[in-house]
Amino acid sequence: MPDRSSPPEGRSRPFIEIITAAPGWRRLVKQPELLAQRAALAAIRANGVPVPRGAALTVLLADDRTLKQLNSDHRDKVKPTNVLSFPGIGPALGDIAISVETVRREAQAEGKKPTAHFAHLIAHGTLHVLGHDHLEAGEARLMERTESRAMAMIRQPNPWRRT
Template sequence: MADRRWRAALPRLDRLVPRCVEATWPWLDRDRLPAILLTTDRAVQSLNAAFRDRNKPTNVLTFEEMDGFGDGDIAMAYETVRREAQAAGRRFGDHAAHLLVHGALHLAGYDHHRPDEARQMEMTESRILARLGIPNPWRLGGGKRG
């Protein structure tokens, strides 16, 4: 279930989410789709505090699949995603799509802690987003990691 502001900001939300997940499917290497929670900064902050010991909101959180519980989850915070899109001069839908792809790639084992990992993840995100007709978020240094 999405926070109502997600639906207001993205009238085609019901198309965007499956398109992003489908575009990352070759990298996911799993039988089931991740659950996606489009929510608020407050809810993501609670999840971040409970599961990551970081008491602050973030744009996207991913949770790996666990034996007997869940197939991998992605949670995104509306206010943070909106603020980042505005600061970077990007369309909200493009930034949300980027973060959905980013979260799905985390579930596929990608990370960005080291420079070589970050480059690989950014290149993969760019390829996937190009398939979706979304501009490369890493051009001109405008990318933000989540």
């Protein structure tokens, strides 16, 4: 069966660099680099807007300490967060950073599998670098639908379906 996160014919696949900078990722998620790549590609495809040729995205698999520092430096919030997105310019789509400890805590608190929560947050961060936001209700609904499509493409549960 084909990988449904692959780009359609005629579109270039963006370069996605995954940097694992914190221990614990492989204990939380099997093959986190592969899943991050698949979730980001699925979000790009679900977005439905072609990315520029030569597009690149960087994903940093980090920890609470790193996310706390980034959150403080860029958002004046001195606490860790689950995922941060930094939009780029031109073919540089941007950068995403995600915390292993926060993903673990949130998944446990929400009764979700860490793998599913991780994939969702990668897709969420990817959509942010592509210009999505969720400050207004209409934007939030669009972003949620796009995230749900992305998760279906990689056979992960719909993060917005209430069980």
